[in-house]
Amino acid sequence: MxxxxxxxxxxxxxxxxxxxxxxxxxxxxxxxxxxxxxxxxxxxxxxxxxxxxSTPVTGLARIRAAGVLRWGGDIQGGEPYVYDDPKHPGHLVGFEVDLAEALGRELGVRTEFVQNDWANLVPSLERGTFDVIMNGLEITDARAGRILFTRPYYVFAERLMARKSDRSIAPALPSLEGRKVGTLANSLAFDILRGHADTVVYEGVEEPYTDLQRGRVDAVLLDDIIATRYGVPKEDLHVVGDLRDGFYAIGVRQNEPDVKEAVDAALERIAARGELHRILEKSQLWNDRQTRLEHWSSEGSAKLTNPAPAPATFGVGHALLFLKGASITLFVSVLAMAIAIPLGLALSIARLFGGAAARRLAGAYVEIYRGTPVLLQLYFLYYGLAPVLRLGALPAAILGLGMNYAAYEAEVYRAGFAAVPKAQMEAALSLGMSTPLALRRIVLPQAFRHAIPNVTNDFIALLKDSSLVSVITVVELTKQMSITAIDVRSWVVPGLACAALYFAMSYPLGVLARRLERKLEGEHEMAAEIEAGPAARAAA
Missing domain, CATH: 1.10.287 (Helix Hairpins)
Structure with a gap:
């Protein structure tokens, strides 16, 4: 014992x-x-x-004991990777779905897809959300220092596209200096563009080419698979050229080399009997570059990356980027609130004192904006209305958040109006004041005083909700944090720095809100004593 x-x-x-x-x-x-x-x-x-x-359980033994290989990916990447079958919604198809099923057969287990944001696939793998990554994961030096890569299953090219009317862009990085170039965050193309272009990062693969059409970016650099399906069909765009080749491989946790070896062996068998060829051919992906995969060696995998670089440390440069992101967050929030306050006030007045049509329209605005996600509203404003309303990313972010928060401010002011005794309005009208004049001089100042603490709290909430504008390419504080976390291979220090900056911006507002509430309570008590004074003296 x-x-x-x-x-x-x-x-x-x-x-x-x-x-x-x-x-x-x-x-x-x-x-x-x-x-x-x-x-x-x-x-x-x-x-x-x-x-x-107890004996430690290896990764492969764990997978076989569970009888399932869980692989992570992002359906937002779309066709031909992993996507919903248009004929059978809810059923996933794509060349990586076919490859996963082939792997499952080789390993003797079933396969299960796990949805995950593409930019965060690596940290999700590290924390154990799924067993492997297979979703157009490019082999890069930085990732090779964090996870294990299997032999590649696809060879792609980084393809540069621009508008046909712009012939000044060449298939070389120097021609992109000072240009806005769209790509996916934390991708190989993102790494290539660093220091050579003003990179605009996106969450999806359709949006970069839409923005290229609308003139919001000058070029787009993405994998040829993506370019062929989402960029080439747009008649006003053209292929400038390919900058370099890259490789898709399956990502495995560092402490599970047995899983890598098993998947490598399975991929070798799949390629040797021509099944990989058939899978890629089915999705119209087979080309001359793929012949390199049929006789791949471990030495070939070793040449794909340089020796694993040491992780970058969070330093002054990252801190300055965080401050820049915080300034954008504050800028967007202040201007959005400057729209929300007057618009919300107008909506509340229309609901309380307007005609029947004004009341219905104002009520519909409030209910629609409160009843739909702000993320959806931002997408609709920036991408959906692009053909008729060509807004830049920052104006769209400010307008979208301002219009959303106006609906909440309208309810705050409506509560403020309700807190003012009706006798105040009646007295003003009996003195000969018009309704607009009575509102401006008598009711509104009192209602606004009641609403100020809640307005301050809403501004604090708006500061945090501004992180959502990253979906329309605004690199604010939270987006900068996620980019930096990949660089330094840690979420702890960037996350704490991000939280500290949000706290530094929101805490003073919280203190101000509490002071306003205490002041308002004091004024209420004083008013109550004044009103009670004559009655108390009469009783005495």
Whole structure:
């Protein structure tokens, strides 16, 4: 028996001895508590011994014991990777779905797809959300320092596209200096463009080419698979050229080399019997570059990356980028609130004092904006209305958040108006004031005073909701944090720095809101004493 088990056994023996002693001493209450201690000691002993003697389970053994290989990807990447079958919604198809099923057959398990944001596939793999990554994951030096890569299953080219009317862009990085170039965040193309272009990052693959058509970016650099399906069909765009080749491979956790070896062997068998060829041919992906995959060697995989680089450390340069992101967050939030306050006030006045049509329109605005996600509203404003309303990313972010928060501000002001006694309005009208004049001089100042604390709280919420504007290519504080986290291979320090900056921006507003609330409560108490004064004197 090992030391931990023997120690636990001694405590168990002692506990039972105490129980027997208490039984002999006939103390029922003490005996009951001793029995509980004894049972607790047994539980500890079992856990300690079981933990000590259990054999570590390898990754491959775990997968086979579960009978399922869970692979992570992002359906937003679309066709031809992993996507919903248009004829059978809810059923996934794509060349990676076919490849996953082939792998499952080779390993003797079934396969299960796990949806995950593409930019965060690597950290999700590291935390154990799924077993492997297979979703157009490019082999890069930075990723090779964090996870294991299997042999490649596809060779792609980084393809540059531009508008046909712009012939000044050449298939070379120097021609992109000072240009806005769209790509996916944390991709190989993103790494290539660093230091050579003003990179605009996107969440999806359709949006970059839409923005290229609309003139929001000057070029797009993405994998040839993506360019062929989403860029080439747009008649006003053309292929400038390919900058370099890249490789898709399956990502595996660093501490599970047995999984990598098993998947490598399975991929080799799939390629050797021509099944990989058939899978790629089915999705019209087979070309001359893919012949390199049929006779791949471990030496070939070793040449795909340089020696794993040391992770970057969070330093002054990253801190400056965070401050820049925080300034964009604050800029967007302040201007959005500057739209929300007057628009919300107008909506509340229309609902309370307007005609029937104005009340219905204002009510519909409030309910629609409160009843739909702000993320959807931003997408609709920036992409959906692009053919008729060509807004830049920052104006769209400010307008979208401002219009959304106006609906909430309208309810805040409506509550403020309700807190003003109706007699105030009636008295003003009886003195000959018009309704607009009475509102402006009598009711509105009092209602606004009641609403100010809630307006301040809404501004704090708006600061945090501004992180959503990254979906329309605005690199604010949260987006900068996610980019930096990939660079330094850690979410802890960037996450803490991001949280500290949000706190630094929101805490003073919270203090201000509490002071305003205390001041308002004091004014209420003073007014109540003044009103009660004559009555108290009369009673005396």
């Amino acid at each position: 090992n030391g931990r088990c023997s120690s636990s056994s001694r405590w168990t023996t002692y506990a039972f001895a105490s129980v027997r002693a208490d039984n002999q001493a006939t103390h029922p209450a003490r005996t009951k508590s001793r029995w509980l201690v004894a049972l607790f000691a047994i539980a500890i002993a079992l856990v300690a011994c079981g933990h000590q003697t």
